[in-house]
């Protein structure tokens with residue numbers, strides 16, 4: 168199967184209200200164009216430099232999502248064009264995004280990454296830290312950045328009950344936050360291996376890479 172077929176198949180299988188971010192990291196621009204030519208417009212990357220090169224070279228109506236961990240000193244390279252930053256994990260980072268967005272006269276939407284997996288290596292903050300950010304005076308003064316929801320990554324495991332438990336926890340946190348903070352619209356959870364479970368658990372945005380573009384080869 169090719170990229171266009173993979174993408175069409177996944178889209179036909181997911182509910183219409185769930186948005187699909189095609190994760191094109193490490194993949195060539197031609198693969199992105201193949202997906203683009205089916206009408207798809209939302210793509211995600213995890214490295215700011217790679218995303219920026221692709222943004223420069225590819226059609227300008229693509230919506231670029233940054234799904235990876237963000238270093239503050241690199242926010243300036245994507246502030247001009249990025250549509251959604253999925254993995255915000257500190258007030259300091261939010262402040263930098265606000266500052267860079269202002270320079271371009273833009274408002275940038277962000278998600279807070281909540282740590283739901285048990286692995287130590289996964290980034291993210293806990294629920295109390297997320298509330299701390301959302302209720303801080305500093306955040307209330309930021310005019311160019313808006314937190315519109317939450318993002319999370321489940322433990323990499325074959326144990327579907329465990330994955331369900333983690334996604335359900337994130338969903339209930341999201342619902343609680345949505346009733347407190349009226350900017351909340353988006354719950355980003357689910358990747359190639361677990362997006363069906365994520366949708367069952369109430370995801371509104373899935374991030375799918377290898378099931379669309381094929382396995383990634385990091386050794387090239």
Ligand SMILES: *Cc1c(COP(=O)(O)O)cnc(C)c1O
Pocket residue numbers: 190192213234235358359360374375376377378
């Ligand atoms: C790479 C990546 C994905 C997509 O992973 P696949 O398993 O290839 O679907 C989703 N989310 C994040 C944050 C990623 O870095």
